Amino acid sequence: MIEFRNVNKHYGQFHVLKQINLTIRQGEVVVVVGPSGSGKSTLLRCINRLETITDGELTVHGVELHNKKTNFNELRRNIGMVFQHFNLYPHMSVLDNITLAPIKVGGVQKQEAVQIAMYYLEKVGIPEKAGAYPSELSGGQQQRVAIARGLAMKPKIMLFDEPTSALDPEMIGEVLEVMKALAHEGMTMVVVTHEMGFAREVADRVVFMDQGQIVEEAAPVEFFNNPQEERAKLFLSRLL
Ligand code: ADP
Numbered sequence: 001m002i003e004f005r006n007v008n009k010h011y012g013q014f015h016v017l018k019q020i021n022l023t024i025r026q027g028e029v030v031v032v033v034g035p036s037g038s039g040k041s042t043l044l045r046c047i048n049r050l051e052t053i054t055d056g057e058l059t060v061h062g063v064e065l066h067n068k069k070t071n072f073n074e075l076r077r078n079i080g081m082v083f084q085h086f087n088l089y090p091h092m093s094v095l096d097n098i099t100l101a102p103i104k105v106g107g108v109q110k111q112e113a114v115q116i117a118m119y120y121l122e123k124v125g126i127p128e129k130a131g132a133y134p135s136e137l138s139g140g141q142q143q144r145v146a147i148a149r150g151l152a153m154k155p156k157i158m159l160f161d162e163p164t165s166a167l168d169p170e171m172i173g174e175v176l177e178v179m180k181a182l183a184h185e186g187m188t189m190v191v192v193t194h195e196m197g198f199a200r201e202v203a204d205r206v207v208f209m210d211q212g213q214i215v216e217e218a219a220p221v222e223f224f225n226n227p228q229e230e231r232a233k234l235f236l237s238r239l240l
């Protein structure tokens, strides 16, 4: 579904992603961990081409991102992204936030878009908030709306960039539950998170990044119980 082959990315002189090789299969849940500034967000943003790579090859759902002739519109439609700060449109109702892209980008009729939106609002557990505005919701509810909005485009891949980092502790669980359910339904997911419990329980693989490199890649049990690399050991020891 996603394949990085010797991918490098620079921000000007700064070498932010170094020789990345990573293959993610359909239905896999990969959790990306690592210190702040290690390149986790940049890695995610390359997948939906919010950032372009400098060299190497990156293929996502059969689309070659390194190929200048590629049409990226369909790619974006196939990838949903959820950010730390929800990024809902504050002046639009929950329903309008969710139906906007399906109508404008997906070419779906309004009535059908509303049905789809309600389906996903049910799924994230807050159908009664359809008419509310983002400011009337808790952080956890806003993030669940953001997930429903991503799902409404029926993506093949969902990317999550620290989706619970801006939430009060009591709201983290409700968002992780929604993500867990999505994982169990077979969604291909790449999740940057500091929630190690989620990584242990839900991830098929953990990818540890440091200074722009993938330093270690392992099943969660192996990564958490028996990290191989010094930098991974140090990172994990600091979490305790
Ligand atoms: P992480 O998500 O792991 O914290 P990021 O991918 O956000 O890391 O950033 C990796 C490095 O790239 C950081 O040193 C950051 O300052 C730098 N960086 C991120 N975005 C930009 C940008 N648009 N221009 C220049 N440097 C950037």
Ligand code: MG
Residues within 6 Å of the ligand: 040, 041, 042, 161
């Ligand atoms: Mg980040």
